[in-house]
Amino acid sequence: MSTQQVTSFGFTFEVDTSDKACQAFGFQHNDQVLTPSGGEATVIGVAPLPDHQSMPCVPADTDVLWIHNEGDANDEVCCVPPSHLRGFTRKPIAS
Numbered sequence: 001m002s003t004q005q006v007t008s009f010g011f012t013f014e015v016d017t018s019d020k021a022c023q024a025f026g027f028q029h030n031d032q033v034l035t036p037s038g039g040e041a042t043v044i045g046v047a048p049l050p051d052h053q054s055m056p057c058v059p060a061d062t063d064v065l066w067i068h069n070e071g072d073a074n075d076e077v078c079c080v081p082p083s084h085l086r087g088f089t090r091k092p093i094a095s
Contacts, residue, residue, distance in 0.1 A: 002014045002017060002045075003015055003044075003045065005044055005045075007050060007077050007078070007079075011050035012050075013051075014047060015044050015045035015047045015066050016046045021045060022043060022046060022065070024046070025082065026088075027065065027090070030042060031043040033088050033089060033090055033091055034090075034091050035069075035087070036086070036087030040070040040071065041070055042067060043065065043066075043067055044068055045066055046064070046065055047063065047066060048061045048062055049062075055081070057081050057083055058079070058081045062082075064079040064081050065079065065082075067079075067080060
């Protein structure tokens with residue numbers, strides 16, 4: 001199962017929302033997570049950086065976890081490389 005998302009950089013690309021893809025990063029599609037900085041985000045899915053881009057911590061065509069930062073004024077969708085997952089936790093479900 002896939003869905004299209006748009007990054008804050010204006011690229012449109014396919015994000016894999018399957019359990020198998022997301023569980024490789026320890027989460028599932030639509031999980032509510034707390035970020036290391038104390039923010040809240042929603043897990044979207046898994047895909048490499050768009051347009052075969054790379055970053056210093058992410059080689060081109062390497063899968064990363066895509067999240068939507070809740071309450072962000074820019075409605076930002078951003079990526080989390082595997083090396084930066086430390087500190088991301090599922091948000092506790094309110095009872």
